[in-house]
Amino acid sequence: MNGRALLAWNLRRVRVAAGVSQERLAADAGVDRAYFGGLERQAENPTVDLLDRVAAALNVPLSELFVQPAEGAEPPQPLRGGRRK
Numbered sequence: 001m002n003g004r005a006l007l008a009w010n011l012r013r014v015r016v017a018a019g020v021s022q023e024r025l026a027a028d029a030g031v032d033r034a035y036f037g038g039l040e041r042q043a044e045n046p047t048v049d050l051l052d053r054v055a056a057a058l059n060v061p062l063s064e065l066f067v068q069p070a071e072g073a074e075p076p077q078p079l080r081g082g083r084r085k
Helices: 003-018 022-029 033-040 048-058 062-066
Strands: none
Touching: 003 033, 003 048, 003 062, 022 033, 022 048, 048 062
């Protein structure tokens, strides 16, 4: 798995586990929501400073965004869309 794919996998894994939307996380990290979506689609190439802000907003160490998934692990699923009640 290349670096962007690994980052995208872990961003979604950690974000979904925390129950945080892309919009909320982007706001908390001071990043445009569309740019953050691009990170999860492997379309953007973030700086280390940006990754520091994202990790801080998720309250995880930076290294958590680079954890190698287990062999045969299923990709993390997105959160259910729509407004929360």
